[in-house]
Amino acid sequence: MALGFARSVAAGLAALTLSGCSTNDRPLFVDVGTTLFQGLTGQNQAVDLRAGLTREALKPVEGTAIVVYIEERGVSALMGELIATPNGRTFVTSDGISLTFETGFLKSTRGLGGDLMGAETLAVRQALGTTGQAVRVHDYLTGEDGIEQRRFTCTLSTPVREPIVIYEIQYQTARITESCSDERDSFTNDYWIDAQGVVRKSRQWLSPSVGYLEIERI
Amino acid sequence: MPHFSRLPGLTATALALVLGAPAMAQEQVPTYTLYGTPGLIEMPTAQSAPDGEIGLTYGAVLDQRRTTFTFQVTPRISGSFRYSRIDEFFGPGEDETYDRSFDLRVRVLDESRYLPAVAVGLQDFLGTGLLSGEYVVATKTFGGRVAVTGGLGWGRLGSQGGFENPLGAIDERFEVRPEIDFGEGGTVNDDVLFRGDAAPFGGVSVKLTDTLTFKAEYSSDAYAREDALGTFEPSSPVNFGLTYRPRKEFELGVSYLYGEELGISGTLILDPKSRETVGGQDIAPLPVLVRTQDVLASESWEDPSTAAGRETITGEIGQAMKGEGMTLVSLVFGDRQVRVRYVNDDFRSYPQGMGRIARILTHGLPPEYELFILEPVEKGLPVSSVQIRRSDMERLENRPGATQLSYDRSVIGPAAAAPALAPREVYEIPRFSWNIAPDLDLSAFDASEPLRAGLGVELSSSYAIRPNLIVSGAIRQSLGGNLEEGDPIRASGLEPVRTNVGFYNEVDTVTLKDLTLAYYFKPGQEVFGRVTAGYLERMFGGVSSELLWSPVNSRLALGLEVNAVQQREFEQGLGFQDYDVVTGHVSAYYDFDNGFMGQVDMGRYLAGDTGATVSLDREFDNGFRVGGYFTLTDATEEDFGEGSFDKGIRISIPVDWFLGTPSRRTVSTNLSSLTRDGGQRVRVGGRLYDTVKGGQNPDLSEDWGRFWR
Numbered sequence: 001m002a003l004g005f006a007r008s009v010a011a012g013l014a015a016l017t018l019s020g021c022s023t024n025d026r027p028l029f030v031d032v033g034t035t036l037f038q039g040l041t042g043q044n045q046a047v048d049l050r051a052g053l054t055r056e057a058l059k060p061v062e063g064t065a066i067v068v069y070i071e072e073r074g075v076s077a078l079m080g081e082l083i084a085t086p087n088g089r090t091f092v093t094s095d096g097i098s099l100t101f102e103t104g105f106l107k108s109t110r111g112l113g114g115d116l117m118g119a120e121t122l123a124v125r126q127a128l129g130t131t132g133q134a135v136r137v138h139d140y141l142t143g144e145d146g147i148e149q150r151r152f153t154c155t156l157s158t159p160v161r162e163p164i165v166i167y168e169i170q171y172q173t174a175r176i177t178e179s180c181s182d183e184r185d186s187f188t189n190d191y192w193i194d195a196q197g198v199v200r201k202s203r204q205w206l207s208p209s210v211g212y213l214e215i216e217r218i
Numbered sequence: 219m220p221h222f223s224r225l226p227g228l229t230a231t232a233l234a235l236v237l238g239a240p241a242m243a244q245e246q247v248p249t250y251t252l253y254g255t256p257g258l259i260e261m262p263t264a265q266s267a268p269d270g271e272i273g274l275t276y277g278a279v280l281d282q283r284r285t286t287f288t289f290q291v292t293p294r295i296s297g298s299f300r301y302s303r304i305d306e307f308f309g310p311g312e313d314e315t316y317d318r319s320f321d322l323r324v325r326v327l328d329e330s331r332y333l334p335a336v337a338v339g340l341q342d343f344l345g346t347g348l349l350s351g352e353y354v355v356a357t358k359t360f361g362g363r364v365a366v367t368g369g370l371g372w373g374r375l376g377s378q379g380g381f382e383n384p385l386g387a388i389d390e391r392f393e394v395r396p397e398i399d400f401g402e403g404g405t406v407n408d409d410v411l412f413r414g415d416a417a418p419f420g421g422v423s424v425k426l427t428d429t430l431t432f433k434a435e436y437s438s439d440a441y442a443r444e445d446a447l448g449t450f451e452p453s454s455p456v457n458f459g460l461t462y463r464p465r466k467e468f469e470l471g472v473s474y475l476y477g478e479e480l481g482i483s484g485t486l487i488l489d490p491k492s493r494e495t496v497g498g499q500d501i502a503p504l505p506v507l508v509r510t511q512d513v514l515a516s517e518s519w520e521d522p523s524t525a526a527g528r529e530t531i532t533g534e535i536g537q538a539m540k541g542e543g544m545t546l547v548s549l550v551f552g553d554r555q556v557r558v559r560y561v562n563d564d565f566r567s568y569p570q571g572m573g574r575i576a577r578i579l580t581h582g583l584p585p586e587y588e589l590f591i592l593e594p595v596e597k598g599l600p601v602s603s604v605q606i607r608r609s610d611m612e613r614l615e616n617r618p619g620a621t622q623l624s625y626d627r628s629v630i631g632p633a634a635a636a637p638a639l640a641p642r643e644v645y646e647i648p649r650f651s652w653n654i655a656p657d658l659d660l661s662a663f664d665a666s667e668p669l670r671a672g673l674g675v676e677l678s679s680s681y682a683i684r685p686n687l688i689v690s691g692a693i694r695q696s697l698g699g700n701l702e703e704g705d706p707i708r709a710s711g712l713e714p715v716r717t718n719v720g721f722y723n724e725v726d727t728v729t730l731k732d733l734t735l736a737y738y739f740k741p742g743q744e745v746f747g748r749v750t751a752g753y754l755e756r757m758f759g760g761v762s763s764e765l766l767w768s769p770v771n772s773r774l775a776l777g778l779e780v781n782a783v784q785q786r787e788f789e790q791g792l793g794f795q796d797y798d799v800v801t802g803h804v805s806a807y808y809d810f811d812n813g814f815m816g817q818v819d820m821g822r823y824l825a826g827d828t829g830a831t832v833s834l835d836r837e838f839d840n841g842f843r844v845g846g847y848f849t850l851t852d853a854t855e856e857d858f859g860e861g862s863f864d865k866g867i868r869i870s871i872p873v874d875w876f877l878g879t880p881s882r883r884t885v886s887t888n889l890s891s892l893t894r895d896g897g898q899r900v901r902v903g904g905r906l907y908d909t910v911k912g913g914q915n916p917d918l919s920e921d922w923g924r925f926w927r
Contacts, residue, residue, distance in 0.1 A: 085508040087615040096501025100616055108616040110502035110927065113495050113878070117926055118616045137618040143493040144839040145567060145923040147621045209496065
């Protein structure tokens with residue numbers, strides 16, 4: 001979907017009351033016009049670039065990178081690693097969206113709209129390889145700029161051998177499925193983990209509005 | 219400073235990943251009536267819209283076209299403003315009339331397992347009262363899909379099958395509803411409320427599917443006046459309707475009314491609480507650099523004990539801040555602490571900017587710097603001071619609960635009185651700005667014209683001689699429109715300070731909209747001051763001065779304003795007319811912790827009348843505001859003219875709420891004020907309360923959710 005209907009309406013209403021614009025940067029009518037235009041024409045629909053991606057094309061990429069696909073939006077992006085700290089490894093797109101992981105598990109995102117502000121997945125990661133239950137905690141920003149904390153109870157599956165191919169390179173991995181739910185939502189994450197414990201590929205749920213991300217490590 | 223250059227996209231423009239819409243809420247919400255209120259077809263129910271919801275309804279029914287703005291002020295209270303066009307008002311073939319009306323509803327009882335919800339409402343209780351009616355109504359829902367409503371109406375809602383008023387048992391004066399003596403209009407018709415015959419009404423709504431609702435009602439409105447005039451003759455009191463709500467943002471209704479005609483309606487629904495873009499498309503912040511052994515071993519920083527080192531560090535931090543939407547003003551290096559003064563250019567939420575500066579500082583400062591003191595500056599004046607510990611940034615990033623913990627561990631207080639003597643670096647800030655834009659001057663719901671508009675083009679610019687001494691001005695060329703021109707359509711008995719707007723509107727050459735020199739100062743640690751001189755607004759010039767006492771952690775602020783102004787020439791060049799006046803107000807501002815913001819101003823207004831203005835706004839934490847105000851002065855109702863006293867409804871929407879990109883701008887509109895000469899103030903820019911409020915508490919705590927965004 002190109003643009004929320006409410007945003008179009010609100011932008012249209014705003015276009016009627018332009019007298020409030022300031023002197024600092026672009027006049028407001030330019031922003032409103034751009035948003036309306038994009039909304040009406042469906043422009044700026046990013047595309048899924050994974051089909052055209054090859055190992056050859058990935059050669060110039062330095063350091064660790066990931067290819068991320070957002071299922072509900074049908075878009076993908078190549079993200080390079082910006083920084084690794086004890087708080088996670090952060091990958092960014094060229095237009096300023098970031099994803100942060102802790103040993104392959106999503107820890108926070110910025111710039112996607114319904115962002116994950118922070119997550120605690122230690123219990124789940126410690127339970128990997130068992131079939132036990134563990135709790136994961138997510139913080140989300142609300143429409144009123146508050147924080148809503150949600151606690152999901154998750155069940156892990158036993159690892160199943162499943163080799164995968166990521167852009168012409170084959171990895172021997174085991175697949176683990178994590179099924180989580182709270183009183184409102186339920187989701188199922190999948191992780192493909194190699195013998196060194198590196199998550200080579202995963203499909204992880206982010207938030208109700210963004211849905212699932214598919215992440216492949218290059 | 220290893221990571222700044224690698225953070226891409228600081229000039230990001232593309233909406234590369236577009237935002238999806240959240241799912242529609244599942245609970246049963248009431249539909250909107252042809253009156254634009256929650257209810258059936260013409261009759262109300264006891265249900266309330268979701269808290270905070272705004273409904274904008276256009277309803278075409280028989281000879282009436284009703285445009286209604288309804289706001290669910292609190293979970294129980296809602297209010298409506300309606301602008302109606304009534305055709306053939308004086309009889310068949312006669313002219314139409316335009317009428318404004320206000321409603322108020324209170325849900326007094328919630329629905330429980332066995333008992334229905336009960337609400338009491340006043341329809342069109344101010345002014346001419348053409349649609350006036352009162353009701354008590356009860357609604358019970360069954361299984362989430364069926365709602366049954368029954369009620370008792372008075373006035374217009376007591377005209378079909380009416381009987382002697384049961385309230386007559388209390389006082390027999392209730393039995394007769396007197397004619398409304400509305401005078402100049404705009405006052406409460408308290409002598410007619412719940413008086414005269416009463417009549418029952420009722421109905422049922424059935425949710426057929428998730429998007430379709432069927433409604434049937436027995437109306438207690440006999441359209442008696444229209445029937446008597448011969449403009450409409452109802453043949454049945456029973457109405458049927460169908461409402462289609464395909465999305466949460468709008469609904470469409472069609473109905474078969476009084477056995478005679480079709481009615482249609484459409485409602486746009488806005489929920490200020492749900493910002494569809496939630497976190498927005500703001501670029502990601504630079505992550506915190508944690509001082510691990512590896513980092514300490516591999517990174518190196520300039521030496522802040524030398525002037526050159528400080529200059530380099532300041533320059534790098536300033537550049538990184540610019541990239542994230544803030545301007546560094548100065549950096550003071552203390553003992554293991556720094557004080558950062560900065561201008562927040564982009565973020566409506568100050569804490570969001572603070573979180574970003576704190577993260578930038580973890581990269582830019584040598585490891586021994588532990589305490590960050592952030593002081594946002596407005597008009598050259600630091601408005602508050604927020605202390606953040608570097609080790610808290612390192613510990614809390616990306617963790618659940620980090621938002622509350624980082625707020626709890628920060629120290630918020632007044633900004634330091636004067637810059638400390640410690641080594642200090644000043645970053646160069648931009649001084650000049652300009653803007654050219656179309657300018658639309660709107661006047662909605664005029665008593666004779668639904669919408670008046672004047673289009674113009676405006677060139678504005680400002681130059682900061684010093685950060686707190688600013689010259690600014692704007693010129694405007696009118697491009698036409700249908701704004702009122704020439705002689706006032708309805709003059710008042712007061713000095714014409716606003717009703718002569720038509721003479722200002724008819725100028726078709728370039729006009730000087732304003733040209734001022736403004737000086738801002740801080741006479742005390744928690745006191746702010748302003749003096750503005752020049753052409754303050756298009757109708758008045760002179761000197762405006764203001765003092766504001768606004769402690770950082772106080773919900774209460776007090777202000778004093780004195781203005782000496784003279785009326786400008788209609789041509790809006792440099793000249794003045796004869797009329798001059800000294801106006802002044804004492805003001806009290808209070809930010810209630812339930813989301814309401816109150817303000818009282820007492821003093822002398824432009825026409826020389828004295829009195830007070832009371833305003834109350836609901837302010838959502840995301841910056842969305844809906845409110846109202848009224849002004850009572852010693853000007854008589856006759857002298858004031860139509861409306862009897864000044865009042866209005868206003869809405870202010872933050873631009874980031876609907877665009878999804880960071881911005882401090884808002885768009886505001888005033889829905890219902892009929893600008894007269896009584897109760898008018900000088901429209902001077904840069905008043906102090908709005909200048910300092912966002913950088914102080916309680917706003918800081920309300921916006922803190924975006925600290926880590």
